[in-house]
Amino acid sequence: MARIEFQNLAHAYRPNPATLDDYALQPMSMVWEDGGAYALLGPSGCGKSTLLNIVSGLVTPSEGKVLFDGRDVTALSARERNIAQVFQFPVIYDTMSVFDNLAFPLRNRKLPPAEVKARVHEVAEILDMTRELGRKASNLAADAKQKISLGRGLVRKDVAAILFDEPLTVIDPHMKWMLRRQLKKIHHQLKLTLIYVTHDQVEALTFADEVVVMTNGRVVQKGGPEALFLSPDHAFVGYFIGSPGMNLCPISLDADAVKVGSQRLHVDGNTLATLKSANGELKLGIRPEFTRIAASEEPGAVKARLLRAQSLGNYQLVTADCDGHVFKAKVETHVTLAEGPVWLRLAAPETVFFSNDERIGR
Numbered sequence: 001m002a003r004i005e006f007q008n009l010a011h012a013y014r015p016n017p018a019t020l021d022d023y024a025l026q027p028m029s030m031v032w033e034d035g036g037a038y039a040l041l042g043p044s045g046c047g048k049s050t051l052l053n054i055v056s057g058l059v060t061p062s063e064g065k066v067l068f069d070g071r072d073v074t075a076l077s078a079r080e081r082n083i084a085q086v087f088q089f090p091v092i093y094d095t096m097s098v099f100d101n102l103a104f105p106l107r108n109r110k111l112p113p114a115e116v117k118a119r120v121h122e123v124a125e126i127l128d129m130t131r132e133l134g135r136k137a138s139n140l141a142a143d144a145k146q147k148i149s150l151g152r153g154l155v156r157k158d159v160a161a162i163l164f165d166e167p168l169t170v171i172d173p174h175m176k177w178m179l180r181r182q183l184k185k186i187h188h189q190l191k192l193t194l195i196y197v198t199h200d201q202v203e204a205l206t207f208a209d210e211v212v213v214m215t216n217g218r219v220v221q222k223g224g225p226e227a228l229f230l231s232p233d234h235a236f237v238g239y240f241i242g243s244p245g246m247n248l249c250p251i252s253l254d255a256d257a258v259k260v261g262s263q264r265l266h267v268d269g270n271t272l273a274t275l276k277s278a279n280g281e282l283k284l285g286i287r288p289e290f291t292r293i294a295a296s297e298e299p300g301a302v303k304a305r306l307l308r309a310q311s312l313g314n315y316q317l318v319t320a321d322c323d324g325h326v327f328k329a330k331v332e333t334h335v336t337l338a339e340g341p342v343w344l345r346l347a348a349p350e351t352v353f354f355s356n357d358e359r360i361g362r
């Protein structure tokens, strides 16, 4: 397996890109460690497949380099890079047995039959497919076929990395959960370099050691689940990670306070100084998990109008409006919400601030 490095990498499908908007992948440098599990996460069109295809060699980047273990592979074909790939839909040979499908990549590499047999059985066991090995692939259901695709990706030990492009789309939710856990187990056992593309944050966060969050062709953060949740580098990460995502609210500055709409919100001196020295559009961010109902006139709180409180079993999801800005708060079930205005504590230790959507004041 390989350590993958990107040096000033960028890609534009159109010639002569003039602005950053012309890039499907904006310039970036990054390292993925050997044996690491990484997820590329972001909405449709953000550039995940472009980056994945650059790694596999299907797309040649218009700028920069890709290195595998320090070797420049930018000009090498997919085959020369020795990458295994698992796609969204099963890529298997219907006329062959499950065994022969799994054995195919190994026989292709001329491995001795005994080694092929041992490895196929090992992978079939991991995927709980031992009983199906003798069956014809064409007789299997869609999710079983996709398990074969996963198996074919995992069967070779000599690949530089295994790339998964939304591989669990056709799998039912329960099986999805099981396969995700199996992939994680396989990763720990075999120490493979795994790259996993998804637009599903749960899938990304449960699978990967580090998640690469992308939006509009830009990598906005690379980090573990805790960093993405507690310390988003960019407003998009706050919004995209979490359910519901972070409350993000435009703010302005008064002499000695932050203003949310027309209301003054008291923040500490350091935070105020940081905000005053920033020169972009300012936003406050606080996750619903840290937004709590405060006592009337409590420092660090603002007055809001309760819109609804929805019971979700173990908490209630409160939606409130503060001068036209909507906030969500996860509130314990025993808290009774009185008639009239509610006070929301927005200046908390977990509150973060952004200038032009970039995090400030860390």
Ligand SMILES: Nc1ncnc2c1ncn2[C@@H]1O[C@H](COP(=O)(O)OP(=O)(O)OP(=O)(O)O)[C@@H](O)[C@H]1O
Residues within 6 Å of the ligand: 013, 024, 042, 043, 044, 045, 046, 047, 048, 049, 050, 051, 199
């Ligand atoms: N072959 C191509 N030619 C021109 N533009 C392309 C090509 N492939 C992708 N794009 C554009 O590049 C941008 C990034 O697309 P990409 O497929 O990498 O995103 P994605 O995050 O993988 O999206 P999805 O999840 O929908 O596959 C999009 O604006 C897309 O329209």
